[in-house]
Amino acid sequence: xxxxxxxxxxxxxxxxxxxxxxxxxxxxxxxxxxxxxxxxxxxxxxxxxxxxxxxxxxxxxxxxxxxxxxxxxxxxxxxxxxxxxxxxxxxxxxxxxxxxxxxxxxxxxxxxxxxxxxxxxxxxxxxxxxxxxxxxxxxxxxxxxxxxxxxxxxxxxxxxxxxxxxxxxxxxxxxxxxxxxxxxxxxxxxxxxxxxxxxxxxxxxxxxxxxxxxxxxxxxxxxxxxxxxxxxxxxxxxxxxxxxxxxxxxxxxxxxxxxxxxxxxxxxxxxxxxxxxxxxxxxxxxxxxxxxxxxxxxxxxxxxxxxxxxxxxxxxxxxxxxxxxxxxxxxxxxxxxxxxxxxxxxxxxxxxxxxxxxxxxxxxxxxxxxxxxxxxxxxxxxxxxxxxxxxxxxxxxxxxxxxxxxxxxxxxxxxxxxxxxxxxxxxxxxxxxxxxxxxxxxxxxxxxxxxxxxxxxxxxxxxxxxxxxxxxxxxxxxxxxxxxxxxxxxxxxxxxxxxxxxxxxxxxxxxxxxxxxxxxxxxxxxxxxxxxxxxxxxxxxxxxxxxxxxxxxxxxxxxxxxxxxxxxxxxxxxxxxxxxxxxxxxxxxxxxxxxxxxxxxxxxxxxxxxxxxxxxxxxxxxxxxxxxxxxxxxxxxxxxxxxxxxxxxxxxxxxxxxxxxxxxxxxxxxxxxxxxxxxxxxxxxxxxxxxxxxxxxxxxxxxxxxxxxxxxxxxxxxxxxxxxxxxxxxxxxxxxxxxxxxxxxxxxxxxxxxxxxxxxxxxxxxxxxxxxxxxxxxxxxxxxxxxxxxxxxxxxxxxxxxxxxxxxxxxxxxxxxxxxxxxxxxxxxxxxxxxxxxxxxxxxxxxxxxxxxxxxxxxxxx
RNA sequence: GCACGGUUAGCUUAGCGGUAGAGCGACUGGUUUACACCCAGUAGGUCGGGGGUUCGAUUCCCUCACCGUGCACCA
Numbered sequence: 001x002x003x004x005x006x007x008x009x010x011x012x013x014x015x016x017x018x019x020x021x022x023x024x025x026x027x028x029x030x031x032x033x034x035x036x037x038x039x040x041x042x043x044x045x046x047x048x049x050x051x052x053x054x055x056x057x058x059x060x061x062x063x064x065x066x067x068x069x070x071x072x073x074x075x076x077x078x079x080x081x082x083x084x085x086x087x088x089x090x091x092x093x094x095x096x097x098x099x100x101x102x103x104x105x106x107x108x109x110x111x112x113x114x115x116x117x118x119x120x121x122x123x124x125x126x127x128x129x130x131x132x133x134x135x136x137x138x139x140x141x142x143x144x145x146x147x148x149x150x151x152x153x154x155x156x157x158x159x160x161x162x163x164x165x166x167x168x169x170x171x172x173x174x175x176x177x178x179x180x181x182x183x184x185x186x187x188x189x190x191x192x193x194x195x196x197x198x199x200x201x202x203x204x205x206x207x208x209x210x211x212x213x214x215x216x217x218x219x220x221x222x223x224x225x226x227x228x229x230x231x232x233x234x235x236x237x238x239x240x241x242x243x244x245x246x247x248x249x250x251x252x253x254x255x256x257x258x259x260x261x262x263x264x265x266x267x268x269x270x271x272x273x274x275x276x277x278x279x280x281x282x283x284x285x286x287x288x289x290x291x292x293x294x295x296x297x298x299x300x301x302x303x304x305x306x307x308x309x310x311x312x313x314x315x316x317x318x319x320x321x322x323x324x325x326x327x328x329x330x331x332x333x334x335x336x337x338x339x340x341x342x343x344x345x346x347x348x349x350x351x352x353x354x355x356x357x358x359x360x361x362x363x364x365x366x367x368x369x370x371x372x373x374x375x376x377x378x379x380x381x382x383x384x385x386x387x388x389x390x391x392x393x394x395x396x397x398x399x400x401x402x403x404x405x406x407x408x409x410x411x412x413x414x415x416x417x418x419x420x421x422x423x424x425x426x427x428x429x430x431x432x433x434x435x436x437x438x439x440x441x442x443x444x445x446x447x448x449x450x451x452x453x454x455x456x457x458x459x460x461x462x463x464x465x466x467x468x469x470x471x472x473x474x475x476x477x478x479x480x481x482x483x484x485x486x487x488x489x490x491x492x493x494x495x496x497x498x499x500x501x502x503x504x505x506x507x508x509x510x511x512x513x514x515x516x517x518x519x520x521x522x523x524x525x526x527x528x529x530x531x532x533x534x535x536x537x538x539x540x541x542x543x544x545x546x547x548x549x550x551x552x553x554x555x556x557x558x559x560x561x562x563x564x565x566x567x568x569x570x571x572x573x574x575x576x577x578x579x580x581x582x583x584x585x586x587x588x589x590x591x592x593x594x595x596x597x598x599x600x601x602x603x604x605x606x607x608x609x610x611x612x613x614x615x616x617x618x619x620x621x622x623x624x625x626x627x628x629x630x631x632x633x634x635x636x637x638x639x640x641x642x643x644x645x646x647x648x649x650x651x652x653x654x655x656x657x658x659x660x661x662x663x664x665x666x667x668x669x670x671x672x673x674x675x676x677x678x679x680x681x682x683x684x685x686x687x688x689x690x691x692x693x694x695x696x697x698x699x700x701x702x703x704x705x706x707x708x709x710x711x712x713x714x715x716x717x718x719x720x721x722x723x724x725x726x727x728x729x730x731x732x733x734x735x736x737x738x739x740x741x742x743x744x745x746x747x748x749x750x751x752x753x754x755x756x757x758x759x760x761x762x763x764x765x766x767x768x769x770x771x772x773x774x775x776x777x778x779x780x781x782x783x784x785x786x787x788x789x790x791x792x793x794x795x796x797x798x799x800x801x802x803x804x805x806x807x808x809x810x811x812x813x814x815x816x817x818x819x820x821x822x823x824x825x826x827x828x829x830x831x832x833x834x835x836x837x838x839x840x841x842x843x844x845x846x847x848x849x850x851x852x853x854x855x856x857x858x859x860x861x862x
Numbered sequence: 863g864c865a866c867g868g869u870u871a872g873c874u875u876a877g878c879g880g881u882a883g884a885g886c887g888a889c890u891g892g893u894u895u896a897c898a899c900c901c902a903g904u905a906g907g908u909c910g911g912g913g914g915u916u917c918g919a920u921u922c923c924c925u926c927a928c929c930g931u932g933c934a935c936c937a
Contacts, residue, residue: 008899193936200937219937232937266937274937281937343936388866392932395865399933479931514873516930540899547885548874553867554930558874560886567899578896626876630884638901645895727903733891734903740892764894764902817881824880829917838880838918845881 009573011537011566015680019133027697028138030078032468039070040078040469042457042502043139044477044485045147047086048121049093052131054511054519054557055478057529058549061542061677062508062621063476064137068676069616070473071138072701078469079138080460082145083126087449088182088350091411094120110410117411131530136538136679138697145460147452148413155459156413156452157431159496164417164429168366169405175285176404178358180303180318181351184408185362187448188401189483191355193344200270200341203329205231208247208256215240215248215259216336218270220343221280222329223321225250226309227298228257230276232287235261237272251334253310260291282357295359303356318356363406363415363445369494370397376490382500385619386552389479389507396483405448412446419443454488457501466497475502478510479552506619509554516556532562539678540566546677547625551618568629569681572674575637576685579663582648585690586660591709593658595647597758600719601640602706604631605666609704612673625677632670639723640666646758664691669704671696722759725785729763732783732792735806740764745795749774750788759787779803782859784852804860811856818849 022028030040041063046056067079094117095105105113129144145152163169176185201222204214215231231248233240240259247256257276264287265274278288279297288295298309305313305321312328313321329335346355374397376382377390384390406415418433418440420426428434433442452459457472471493477486486505493501511519519526532541544565549555589602608631615624640662647659668691675682675696686696729746738744743766748756751772760768774791776782779800781792821842824830831839 007897009897193933196936217937221937266935269935270937272937276937283937344934345936386867391866395933482932510931512930536899550875556874558886561874563899564885567897570899571897574897574900576896581896622876626884634884637897641896642901649895730902731904737891740902741894742892743894761894820881824918827917830880831917833917834880841880 007574007577009537009570009681011539011569011680012534014684015134015136015538018680018683019136022138022695022697023141025695026142027695028077028079028140029142030080030140030465030469031076032464034076034468036074036076038078038469039067039073039075040080040472041067041474041476042080042460042472043082044475044481045082045084045145045453045456046128047089048083048125048146049086049089050083050128052128052135052529053526054529054545055508056128056132057135057541058508058511058545058555059476059478060132060135060137061546062506062549063474064135064542064679065546065621065676066474066476067138068679068697069701071697072672072675072699074700074702076468077138078140078143078465080143080145081129081132081137081139081141082143082147082456082460083129084449084453085121085146085148085412087407087409087412087446088184090117090121090125091409092182092350094411105410113410134530134533134538136542138679143460143465147449147456152452152455152459153413154431155455156447157416159455159492160413160416160447160451161429161431163365163368163495166368168368169363170366171361171363173359173361174364174404175282175357175359176362177346177348178301178356178360179348179351179353180299180301180356181348181353182409183301185358185360185404185406186348186350186355187404187450190349191346192349194347195342196345198341198343198345199326200339201326201329202271202336202339203334204336205248205250205275205334207243207259208249210243210246215243215273216271217273217275219275220341221277221322222325223305223309223313223318224277224280224298225275225325226253226305226313227277227279227296228275229278229288229294229296230257230291231259232262232265232274232276232291233259233272234263234265234267237265237267239272251332252328258291258293260287260293262287262290279359280357285357285359297359299356299358301358303353362404363443363447365403365405365451367400367403367488367491369491370400372494373397373487373490376494376500382490382502383504385504385506388552389482389505392479393482393487397487403448405451406443406445407448408444409446412449413452415443415445415447417443450484450488453485454492455496457489457493458497470497471500472502473504475505476508477505479507480510482507504619507552509549509552511555511557514556514558516554519557527557527559532559536562536566537569537680539681540569543568543625543674543677546621547629548622550622551620568633569678571633571637572670572678572681572685575632575641576667576689578641579660579667580689582660582663585664586657587664589661589665589706589710590658591707593654594662594710594712594715595655595659596715596719596722597640597643597647598659598662599711599715600723601635601662601666603711603716604635605669606705606711608635609669609673628670628673628677632674636666636670642762643719643758646761665706667691672699672701672704675699718754721786722756722762725787725790726759726762728783728785729790729792732781732790733763736781736792736794738794745769745793747771747774747791747793748785748788749776749791752788756787776859782807784855789855807856807860811853811860814849814853814856818846818853821846821849 067077071077098104108116177191179186198220200218200220202216202218204216207213228250243259244261246259248259250257264283276284276287276293278285278293278295296308298305300306303318305316307314348355377393416431418428421439421441434440458466458470461470489501513519513525541562544562548561608627611627612624644659644663648656650656671682671686683696692699743764745767746763746765747769749771776791781803783790825842
């Protein structure tokens, strides 16, 4: 027998111990040469700067559940981990450190800075990897990848070169989203619309040809008026048609600008007149193109005004300049009025500053394989779960714009393009530099981080690994990166592997706080998962979270739920402790000696296995966790173990023996079923109890159900009746305020030969009698149970009035229910149209109610 | 503006055509052969409002309100 188990489960040492052993035993390593069927999943690579958040916990717990279950199903499992170099985020972290030391990246120069980032990465990067280990993740760490590993980088560059040669990648001077803080272009996906309280300024421009006549114009951005090179109205707008072709005076710097007609002008908005600033607005740029307007850029890359804005504005921040421009308009008598105005302003996702539409030279990708990608998702070749995300996905991809893939950063994959020093039109696009590098300059930009992430599922695998494990089975991710990542991976996979990258995409919900707000650093409403692990254990955290994470629905996080997870682990621990105190394990349930209670618990187990399997089939992890929770706590601990306490005392050795066998059978199954959710505690108990010498991770999940021959319906029914009767009698005791610890005489008035020792114990009877001829005196507390009439003769307590009142209440309740049923049965339409089974069920209920009422009335009438 | 979710006991939620279920919290009682991270029991719900379909609607349809998310607009 193993050492005795302590009374409260202490996760810390157990979790650390097993994780260490799993790594030592290389339990998580995937073998491409294995003959077993494969199962694979690639981790959504967290930022190398990242620390574990609740989102990661949710995400990675689900992946671990899937991976561990697959392992137990006898599959060769690859869960491939790694981190993302996270261009802006990482560069920013290192720049901040430099600034703290009084340096800038320019002091180091490009190469020096990049080296500095690598140093930082080696020293501090990837903390999250260790945190994932604390969570128990069964990743194959021997295959950990980083998006800037030499091999990975090479694939990124090859991809660029290949797409360039195929004509998908091109360079162009275009309007892009400019982040003035980080001073780089961004893709459309990195711009977040934020509802902002602003001001709509109504100003007036004088018409050159009609002095004294003014056009009134509404704008939110007066600071860009120095870049106005035109004024536009809708050609159908009769208010302004006479001005088309004439000119306005731009007030400062004073200049004549043409009045043009353009369909894009909304006559309803503002005054119906638009000032056209082609350098600082996407729509204005298009209008400018159509009418040959000049482009005057009045902003510096950092969001301050440049010399073209005029002397008094130079160097002012754009928001300062806005105020100043409005003031100046006022001084000139050109500001008509100001109006409070709520509008959406595009913010940089990373920099959290308003982005600036800016004309610049950038690299763009025209997406490949769009049709195949739409088709793969629409036809469920890659299946989205829940499938409502298909619509979102289709809408995005059908309106897709070319992807701006260049970033003005130093940290990242440098664009493999060189320009000839003497002949700028000569470009060299290749993964290798030109043979005469001294005559060439390499492009200064790096690629968008997502341009490396979109290759993740296959760029992380070598050829033999791909052969065995690609495409992967499941991808688990939050829906907020459906465009950034999921869609693009499918396209890349079609282009380079000729197939889908994953069979299923499971979109988790977002974790919110109890007020429904997103968790964020600035709100400080995000609990630290490591702190939760320290207090509740990784298993408790995992199970608690999984039990409240409904399919594709956002999750209101409540620490109470994690506490319940810990409590559940403790319950499991103690149930095993109870079992261990009874002696060593006994394998195999014997059909001939099965008790009613055993049959009942095995029946419940089988139903639970059914629910669990359905849950997994539907990716309904909450359903899986919840079924296991209910079965184990309620059916097994509350009912079966309590019943077992009686059976284990039986003088019949066969009964004792088989009860132990059933306990062991169920516990073994429960440990296996729970292992994907609570890997550490189940491993500890599995080995400590002696269920197997090897790791539970590889225990066969094949046959979890009890043999149907054990499930005699009449026996199951008997157990259920006894349980129901137990509740009724406990209820009766409570009504009479008899402490649950106090033994009290219980008489079952029924002709029967069954053994009621379990019942007697469950209701804490002392003594318990079965007496078909019991002479029930008046006022003796009484209840109707499925076993028959139960009396509770209490010494010195015969309160006729109280008992009568209690029964009267019960009668009233029954009568109300009876009335409902009878009303339905009296309804001809119901009897005729409802399915006969439903009608029959109602008739049966009517009979049952009548029978009960009769017996209750008998008690009061006497 | 368009689209997709959600609205069930004080809180977190399950159910999704045929007697509304759980956990937490509240209340009552409890050191009973593991577990107070526990056990037994009680109270608490016109299932967001209105209309429709149906013998019957929390469940299906329409509509409104509110909350959330995405997309578009964003002068």
